[in-house]
Amino acid sequence: xxxxAVLQLSGCAGCEVALLNAEEWLDQYKLVYMPLVVSAxxxxxxxxxxxSGSVRTDEDLYHLRQAARRGKQVIAVGTCAxxxxxxxxxxxxxxxxxxxxxxxxxxLPRLLPKSRPIDSVMAVDRYLPGCPPTPELFMAALFNxxxxxVAASVCQECGRRKDREMRPEHLVGFLQGDVLxxxxxxxxxxLCIGTTTRGGCRALCTRAGHPCVGCRGPSDAxxxxxxxxxxxxxxxxxxxxxxxxxxxxxxxxxxxxxxxxLFQFSDYAEPVNSADPVRPPRSKDKVL
Amino acid sequence: xxxxxxxxxxxxxxxHVSIELNGGEVVSARFQATxxxxxxxxxxxVPAQQMPxxxxxxxxxxxxxxxxxxxxxxxxxxxxxxxxxxxxxxxxLLIGQLIQNQATSLFIFTMPDRLGVAxxxxxxxxxxxxxxxxxxxxxxxxxVRKAGTxxxxxxxxxxxHPVKAVVGGVTSGIQHEAAxxxxxxxxxxxxxxxxxxxxxxxMSLALRERIGTWGDDEPAYYIASTxxxxxxxxxxxxxxxxxxxxxxxxxxxxxxxxxxxxxxTEYSYAGQTSFRGEVLRANSLARINMIRCMGTPRAxxxxxxxxxxxxxxxxxxxxxDLCRGIELVYALERAMELLEQPLDAxxxxxxxxxxxxEGFGMVEAPRGPLxxxxxxxxxxxxxxxxxxxxxxxxxxIERALRVAARRYITAEKVSLELERAVGRVVRAFDPCIACAxx
Numbered sequence: 097x098x099x100x101a102v103l104q105l106s107g108c109a110g111c112e113v114a115l116l117n118a119e120e121w122l123d124q125y126k127l128v129y130m131p132l133v134v135s136a137x138x139x140x141x142x143x144x145x146x147x148s149g150s151v152r153t154d155e156d157l158y159h160l161r162q163a164a165r166r167g168k169q170v171i172a173v174g175t176c177a178x179x180x181x182x183x184x185x186x187x188x189x190x191x192x193x194x195x196x197x198x199x200x201x202x203x204l205p206r207l208l209p210k211s212r213p214i215d216s217v218m219a220v221d222r223y224l225p226g227c228p229p230t231p232e233l234f235m236a237a238l239f240n241x242x243x244x245x246v247a248a249s250v251c252q253e254c255g256r257r258k259d260r261e262m263r264p265e266h267l268v269g270f271l272q273g274d275v276l277x278x279x280x281x282x283x284x285x286x287l288c289i290g291t292t293t294r295g296g297c298r299a300l301c302t303r304a305g306h307p308c309v310g311c312r313g314p315s316d317a318x319x320x321x322x323x324x325x326x327x328x329x330x331x332x333x334x335x336x337x338x339x340x341x342x343x344x345x346x347x348x349x350x351x352x353x354x355x356x357x358l359f360q361f362s363d364y365a366e367p368v369n370s371a372d373p374v375r376p377p378r379s380k381d382k383v384l
Numbered sequence: 385x386x387x388x389x390x391x392x393x394x395x396x397x398x399x400h401v402s403i404e405l406n407g408g409e410v411v412s413a414r415f416q417a418t419x420x421x422x423x424x425x426x427x428x429x430v431p432a433q434q435m436p437x438x439x440x441x442x443x444x445x446x447x448x449x450x451x452x453x454x455x456x457x458x459x460x461x462x463x464x465x466x467x468x469x470x471x472x473x474x475x476x477l478l479i480g481q482l483i484q485n486q487a488t489s490l491f492i493f494t495m496p497d498r499l500g501v502a503x504x505x506x507x508x509x510x511x512x513x514x515x516x517x518x519x520x521x522x523x524x525x526x527x528v529r530k531a532g533t534x535x536x537x538x539x540x541x542x543x544x545h546p547v548k549a550v551v552g553g554v555t556s557g558i559q560h561e562a563a564x565x566x567x568x569x570x571x572x573x574x575x576x577x578x579x580x581x582x583x584x585x586x587m588s589l590a591l592r593e594r595i596g597t598w599g600d601d602e603p604a605y606y607i608a609s610t611x612x613x614x615x616x617x618x619x620x621x622x623x624x625x626x627x628x629x630x631x632x633x634x635x636x637x638x639x640x641x642x643x644x645x646x647x648x649t650e651y652s653y654a655g656q657t658s659f660r661g662e663v664l665r666a667n668s669l670a671r672i673n674m675i676r677c678m679g680t681p682r683a684x685x686x687x688x689x690x691x692x693x694x695x696x697x698x699x700x701x702x703x704x705d706l707c708r709g710i711e712l713v714y715a716l717e718r719a720m721e722l723l724e725q726p727l728d729a730x731x732x733x734x735x736x737x738x739x740x741x742e743g744f745g746m747v748e749a750p751r752g753p754l755x756x757x758x759x760x761x762x763x764x765x766x767x768x769x770x771x772x773x774x775x776x777x778x779x780x781i782e783r784a785l786r787v788a789a790r791r792y793i794t795a796e797k798v799s800l801e802l803e804r805a806v807g808r809v810v811r812a813f814d815p816c817i818a819c820a821x822x
Binding site: 104106107108109110111112113114116117119122126127131132133134135136137152153155181182183185186188190191194195198201202203204205207211227228230231269274275277300301303304305306309351352353356 | 393394419426427433434442443492506523526537541543548
């Protein structure tokens with residue numbers, strides 16, 4: 097039986113919980129390491145090593161380096177492993193001082209200056225974006241079925257109807273009151289970026305009436321490009337479908353709840369040391 | 385001086401236990417949470433309305449509780465209350481979380497201790513030739529758990545980090561056909577859950593004989609925000625029960641600082657709570673000690689059996705685990721009751737106008753009362769506090785660890801059983817480290 101392991105760095109365990117929501121792997125893979133559900137001291141040699149969470153503390157860095165060579169194939173799962181994730185919000189200048197105050201704690205892993213993606217430490221074979229990825233996507237990552245292809249965008253999976261007559265003048269803001277069923281959220285004035293966000297999630301959020309926040313990252317067309325190109329594409333969608341001023345969209349695109357996700361492929365990591373070369377963009381062929 | 389360090393697994397998050405010895409004498413036992421992302425710091429300056437999207441990411445295990453608590457904190461600040469149908473859907477959301485969490489804690493985190501294996505999935509691989517209760521145990525455990533996950537998806541729109549609870553209500557109702565299908569799934573999960581729980585109960589009794597006691601039996605104070613008659617995960621009132629079983633202190637979430645002392649330490653990224661200098665306990669045992677009946681038939685049978693065997697209030701720590709089983713059965717039954725009511729109303733949210741101010745939001749999460757407290761200035765978060773149930777248990781965990789350490793450490797040797805005892809003690813409290821450190 098093939099073996100796999102899950103290395104959990106600093107994160108919320110949502111990716112692991114998502115994996116536990118699938119059971120197709122039970123009779124084909126042996127889970128040999130995943131501290132959430134297995135008592136084992138170390139990552140053994142495995143066929144597939146999944147890494148979730150970001151490199152936030154020196155302990156994360158140590159564990160990642162230890163595990164780095166033990167997987168024949170290494171998959172980075174979730175926004176945190178791919179870009180640093182929600183902890184990335186701590187890198188804003190106005191809150192950095194608050195983190196520095198934590199540094200003096202004795203007997204604890206030290207916080208690194210940045211929340212780092214795992215491929216700043218080790219080579220990664222594949223990327224599975226999502227916050228968290230769905231169980232279906234986890235199974236696709238493990239089993240790698242030859243004919244599996246994710247939908248190009250969340251929009252394609254959403255099923256809400258676009259309405260040419262409904263052209264909102266302003267964004268209604270996130271989360272205000274009832275949402276009309278069946279009608280496109282953009283027509284209703286929500287900043288939904290499902291039009292250009294990578295599909296494969298089955299559009300769970302938008303179907304439930306919540307605008308897509310882009311947790312799967314950009315679709316293939318934008319993955320190897322800088323984020324501004326993606327931003328411009330989003331703005332063009334809103335110009336085409338609404339009368340909302342471009343500045344309003346621009347401002348909201350830079351708000352924290354989207355910033356969590358929008359930079360996960362483009363502009364994702366400056367070199368760790370200023371002397372290091374800038375890494376090339378990750379290939380879209382590696383992204384599930 | 386010698387320090388023994390025990391890494392922890394089958395709990396949520398990164399933590400270990402350090403026990404300091406001098407000769408055969410136990411000097412200290414510490415529970416160390418070793419991760420920190422810093423949510424209370426980095427949400428500074430975030431538009432308040434975005435909190436319900438950001439803060440569920442504190443924890444993928446408890447994301448539902450965080451989403452609802454966050455929405456309620458904003459509602460408190462904005463002065464809006466949801467319509468009744470929205471409250472029912474939110475209750476379903478919290479109940480779904482309870483099913484998922486208690487099934488995970490019982491059958492995935494702590495069942496391996498009863499079976500003597502490293503993981504439930506290992507038990508599955510070894511099932512050839514073992515007794516029939518063990519056959520397919522992982523598959524059945526995942527099936528019960530999935531009923532909770534699917535209920536969260538139905539009521540919350542997402543299986544983790546839900547999206548449907550919004551300020552003023554929920555984004556949409558639940559259609560009749562979807563409710564019927566979910567009801568059927570829960571009805572199929574209930575007997576499986578009972579069967580697994582019966583087996584778990586039996587294996588727990590066997591464990592009692594092996595380790596001699598159920599762990600630290602010293603009475604403690606208990607904290608929960610459930611009602612004193614029936615379970616209620618949205619009562620708005622915190623209750624503290626004394627070791628004698630009397631509830632002498634009730635207070636709203638916004639008054640918590642007048643009753644609870646929360647201290648930070650140098651050795652852990654998680655704080656620790658005390659009540660007037662006394663050790664507190666939260667989570668399943670606190671709720672079961674506090675309520676009079678579950679209000680659903682199967683769960684009440686288990687409750688009667690529990691109280692007959694262990695009394696009320698019960699104090700032994702391994703009883704936390706059995707209480708989770710009672711709550712699992714209750715949650716499955718209660719979810720079916722709720723789904724039998726009409727939930728497909730068109731108006732599922734009341735209008736509101738955002739404003740500056742202060743808000744407290746509280747829910748009873750699976751691990752105990754969870755409070756979000758925000759101060760909003762110019763529409764942005766000026767200050768945020770997350771009062772996490774796990775921190776109420778830290779002193780109780782450490783006290784129980786000292787008892788375990790003294791039992792298994794002598795001047796001559798350290799018994800190998802200590803490591804297993806440490807695991808059982810910590811897992812009984814089902815701590816969540818991602819939450820506790822946030």
